[in-house]
Amino acid sequence: MKGTAIGLLTLALIANVGAISWDCMGTKPYQLQKDDSYEKGYFVCFTEKSDPIFYDCPDEDEYTFNEKTESCTLDLDGRTEPSCTAVGETFIDPSGDPCVDYWECDVSLSPTHTSCTSSDPDSRFNLLLQQCVPEKYWLCGNGIPDCNQVEHRNQRWSDIQDCGSFYQCIGKTLTKQNCPSGYYFNATAQSCLHNTREYCKVPEDWLPPLLVDLENMCKGNVGKFLPDPYYCKAYYYCISEDTPYWSPCDNNMYFDNGICTKNVPSTCICETIDWEALSPSKTTSLAHPDPSKYYFCQKGFVAVEESCPVGMVFNVREKLCSY
Template sequence: MKAPVAAQMLMFLLVGLTSSTILPDTDDICRLFPDKTVVADPSSCNHYITCNNSVSEYTRCATSTPYFDNSTMKCTKTLSDDRHCQLSCLEHVGRFISDKTTCKGYYFCQDEITPIHGICPNDLHFDFQAQSCVYKSKSNCTLSSFDICSVVKTDTKVAHESDCRKYYQCTKRVLTLKNCASGQYYNSTAGACYEKWKVNCPKIPFPDNVCGTVKTPLKNKFVTDDATCRGYFYCADKGSIPDPAPVWGQCKNDTFFDTTTSSCASPLNVKCPTGADRCEGRSLTFVSGSETGCRQYLRCQNGKTEEEKSCGNYFFDENLTACISTPITYTSCVRK
């Protein structure tokens, strides 16, 4: 009895690898686009995709207008160019071809007209030349490897998958790198930049020159993660070069990382990075905000700001949990 085709494909692709974790991995193209973005299906000229909360919803064009045109982003009677949506197995029968939408994806050409889709396991990319899944460290595949702008309308924003501070924009079909303003992260679902604490960033990116420069590397130093009030990076001594992979850590609850002393301190004595949430890690319901003047306070719930409030012409005393007339001079909110 022959093994199922899918099983044969996976075993072949994983030859030479010793990954201990082989789990199903979703890699939906809509993870890259804002909600309601319409995408030309790269694998079918008769379908289009609508992104809903980072999940692809496929729609087939009507019989009267059976083709989806990536230039007008509408269903039409004919296509003048089908290169953006045509998967050809004519020259690849019995071999694997790359998925145009993801570094992890591939198709197995069972015959000239039957491509079977598959996804490499966690932390692996498909390599067409090797005809197998390889570790990311050995892969040259990046988002720019795909003509991602050929399947969406111009000016569409595209998430940057390794740095929350950045995103791409399709400008006249060209993928252009953009940066959020200081103190902001990009929200891929909303397609906009927000204060860092309002965005769920999977991995805090290294700040620029986090461990110094080649000329003046930081050695055995703790530095702010520039994203949270409690977080820091430890820069080890790497000789004449900055630590290329500093280790992230955070202060215990109800303490913040103080950049002036490179240590954990009372939150009232610490100015947080721009865009950070002062409710993070706090056990109090009401805490002093970061706005200059010490009149702002925050209502916290589960370590996140639920509401921003103001004492008006009074000052917020965090220890008394009250607005008072006596001026407050917390380091966290006084003028520089």
């Protein structure tokens, strides 16, 4: 490779040996293992017969070793709250009770945690309508009625995975029926209504998904260097079809186009923000090459690519989506 040398053997030689509590027998070559006594440390087995080599995660305080990605990462959930694009926008709160807890965007486009039961103890948060509804019209959990219960036989129930269909118990038999195209099922009305302006919509998870697939990422990429989607200064090297080996670049460099370089890639945009100038704010949004998208940045975390609602574009000056 051109540029900075990122040879695997060199990294092995410069690593520091830590407290070894196990050996490499039975492990895959170049396998990374978490150091249970130190969250920022990990071991590497280069062969089954070698001694495990100890490494530290990068100096940044936020980085710890993550077993899911076999790499040093930030908290992969990244954000502790959603980013708002419109007043009144709502999001489910995965850390709370999904039946009643949710986030709602206020006039300053800041998410506020709230609960349906704060105003009505018998209301529940409807995922599809993104609002509180009477408990008798919304089944929490998987949303499927139990036709052995008499109270579930007396009405139709929303399919929480599809706005255009509903469940109905005919006797003790569970049935599923579809609304006409362009309609959604309204449990309160117990009928199908026009789904104008996407009044009913299956919500998308606002937390970023896991982007590393350790089992499949190296298929067809043996001998190649792949970027770490969570940390701009690291990469994976494909030893074999099923063995990605993770390593940071030397000298605080960025990984871009197959090499470690001093140039900052556009995907690392959040790492260039002067957070002291933005203090006390710990979040901001930045322009994306696609005007219908933007980057959501939170201090200490990687950029998250977001899309504006349909028909809107990102307003660079106000840092929000608008028509």
